[in-house]
Amino acid sequence: MRDYFIAGNWKMHKTRAEAADLAKDLVAQLKDGKHKYLVAPSFTSLETVGAIVKGTNIMLGAQNMASEEQGAHTGEVSVLQLKDLGVQAVILGHSERRHIYKEDDALINKKVKLALQHGMEVILCVGELLEERESGKAEAVCETQTVKGLEGVSAAELAKVTIAYEPVWAIGTGKTATPEDADAIHAYVRKVVAKLYGEDAAKKICIQYGGSVKADNAAQLMAKENIDGALVGGAALKADTFVPIAKFG
Numbered sequence: 001m002r003d004y005f006i007a008g009n010w011k012m013h014k015t016r017a018e019a020a021d022l023a024k025d026l027v028a029q030l031k032d033g034k035h036k037y038l039v040a041p042s043f044t045s046l047e048t049v050g051a052i053v054k055g056t057n058i059m060l061g062a063q064n065m066a067s068e069e070q071g072a073h074t075g076e077v078s079v080l081q082l083k084d085l086g087v088q089a090v091i092l093g094h095s096e097r098r099h100i101y102k103e104d105d106a107l108i109n110k111k112v113k114l115a116l117q118h119g120m121e122v123i124l125c126v127g128e129l130l131e132e133r134e135s136g137k138a139e140a141v142c143e144t145q146t147v148k149g150l151e152g153v154s155a156a157e158l159a160k161v162t163i164a165y166e167p168v169w170a171i172g173t174g175k176t177a178t179p180e181d182a183d184a185i186h187a188y189v190r191k192v193v194a195k196l197y198g199e200d201a202a203k204k205i206c207i208q209y210g211g212s213v214k215a216d217n218a219a220q221l222m223a224k225e226n227i228d229g230a231l232v233g234g235a236a237l238k239a240d241t242f243v244p245i246a247k248f249g
């Protein structure tokens with residue numbers, strides 16, 4: 001079996017006590033899991049969850065970080081602060097950051113490079129809006145977000161990057177891209193990576209799918225040649241719904 005990477009993005013949910021309960025359940029239920037795992041709680045729960053997942057097969061991830069290392073940036077959280085909490089990876093360019101908080105490719109690229117310089121893994125999210133898909137622009141949008149997001153990232157650093165394809169219209173809506181449609185975009189993104197870094201790097205890069213992944217569609221999605229894992233939102237909020245996805249196969 002391929003090396004699959006399954007990540008749970010808890011978004012703006014859970015108090016520390018709730019996050020701790022879920023983290024404990026996941027540690028217990030995934031200890032014999034065969035894949036690579038990550039949970040990304042809110043900043044406020046990173047320390048609590050970090051203490052629970054430390055030394056287990058579940059990585060600690062953050063959902064975002066500042067584009068600057070430190071300084072007068074009220075309300076932001078820096079890479080140094082995340083590392084201090086034991087954070088190993090960061091989700092960047094999530095569509096909620098792009099569309100609600102208007103983060104553009106240049107800002108996201110700055111964050112990607114900073115995280116990599118500090119040895120963190122990065123999950124770089126790309127994905128098109130519904131109107132972009134309907135007007136035939138899905139590939140072009142994902143290409144631009146991938147190329148611009150990775151600008152200045154070295155081949156060595158790329159080994160620490162996962163790309164998550166998340167069609168915006170499928171996030172939290174219950175609508176999933178068909179495995180075929182998702183695989184086609186994944187294949188396209190892989191081609192883009194090949195153009196930038198060569199075939200070998202493209203073969204190796206992990207491309208997750210995200211957007212209403214559930215226990216009943218996870219296996220079909222990940223059976224596809226180019227889908228190497230999942231970035232799960234809603235279904236990651238309970239062990240009952242996340243564990244079956246995480247243990248697929």
Ligand SMILES: O=C[C@H](O)COP(=O)(O)O
Nearest residue numbers: 009171172211212233234
């Ligand atoms: O980061 C996760 C994605 O936004 C997917 O969220 P969802 O599984 O609730 O659709």
